[in-house]
Amino acid sequence: MTDEPDLGALIASRICHDLISPLGAIGNGVELLAMTAPPGPELSLISESVENAMARIRFFRLAFGASSPTHVVGRLEILSMLDAVSRGGRLRYDWDVVEDIPRATLKLVLLLTACIETALPQGGRITVSGQPEALRIQGHGPRLKIAAEAWDRLRRGMIAPDARAAEAQFAVAAAELRERARPVSIETGERGIEIRL
Secondary structure, X not given: OOOOOOHHHHHHHHHHHHHHHHHHHHHHHHHHHHXXXXXXXXXXXXXXXXXXXXXXXXHHHHHHOOOOOOOEEOHHHHHHHHHHXXXXXXXXXXXXXXXXXXXXXXXXXXXXXXXHHHOOXXXXXXEEEEEOOEEEEEEXXXXXXXXXXXXXXXXXXXXXXXXXXXXXXXXXXXXHHHHHOOOOEEEEOOOEEEEEO
């Protein structure tokens, strides 16, 4: 571990922080419009889009942002965020971890769920279960699309020198696994993926 700050994580935290405020203002504006005009499909579309954007930013802040080893995230906060993310897309999240979880561990879990998202192009379900020190992340869907090289590098904690933005979660997750020397087991099948931490 290094004493230098993770500049990428700090930048991600700053961007997410700065975007939440204007999105919240748009959401408030939509609520005011709904009170003065009959609700229509246009307002519903804007409202749903704002909610989804805010949920994804909360997800990205926890997955890509700076994390403190001493900070703990409560189960209710995680459930609220994942429920909001689930409402906005074809993927559903089940959080079956009863205990609160260290922020640094949650960061790794969310990065790995973001990796699983790429393998479920038609949607599906992602379930996280276990205890913070022994977690299982499962993804199931009607169709699986495995980027074999990206998953192989993740297993070995390697970062591709030519990594694309679409694979950022693989690179960051690999770096996190390598820095913590945390073992990971990844199994893929016809309809699902299972990751054990």
